[in-house]
Amino acid sequence: MGIKKVGTKSQTIIEKIFFLDFMKGLSTTIKHLFKRTITVTFPYEILEPTIRFRGVHGLRNVDGTEADDFMSWIKKLKIKPPEKGETRCIACKFCQAACPVPELFTIKAEKLNVPEDHPHHGLKILAVFDMDLSKCMFCGLCTQACPTDCIIHTDIYDLSSYTRRNWVLNKEMLSQIADDFIARRGKEKFDEKSKWREDQTVWPLHEEDLKIRAKLWDGNIPQLGPNYYDQSDKTTN
Secondary structure, three states, X not given: OOOOOOOOOOOOHHHHHHOHHHHHHOHHHHHXXXXXXXXXXOOOOOOOOOOOOOOOEEEOEOOOOOOOOHXXXXXXXXXXXXXXXXXXXXXXXXXXXXXXXXXXEEEEEEEOOOOOOOOOOOOEXXXXXXXXXXXXXXXXXXXXXXXXXXXXXXXXXXXXXXXXHHXXXXXXXXXXXXXXXHHXXXXXXXXXXXXXXXXXXXXXXXXXXHHHHHHHHOOOOXXXXXXXXXXXXXXXX
């Protein structure tokens, strides 16, 4: 039984001599061969990402641009009122609850060891805030959930490292990253109350979304999913 060829076209002598089919396949390559390159020689050349770029995270410090309800959150979660230059984080763990991979966060608050007559007796401070960016997908959900506009995305994208340990950022490192970003590009991204400018929001928010989120925030501490538990809270028999 012979093989029947269907839909094939034999090449002409001219096509065989000048490799015309081969040249057709390379037409796009040839078209761009003499155009200016659009790549950069990283790390010797660095591009500045757009302001909405979701890069390495940062933790904003108190700088006088906090939202009007900032102090109400401080009182609600019994956090020591932060001074200027201290972190805005109130250890609410909203970011961790919103994250698809909550294990990348390690957040702990501890009570101040002060006498009973001290004005800060019974209040807490943020003790640990670590992020393992090797597990992060940079979706931006944590920044959306933060009620104090503390955690943000910056324009830093170079995460190259010789060890995985360098992908874990603590609160001091995250605060420094945020300070540097705000000093460089804060006016491009935020308004005078640290809210995202309407044209720079990572996820567009509508009026109904804001009402729903405000209702969920009203005194409700988020619960983590059933597949997650905090090792520090696990009791042993």
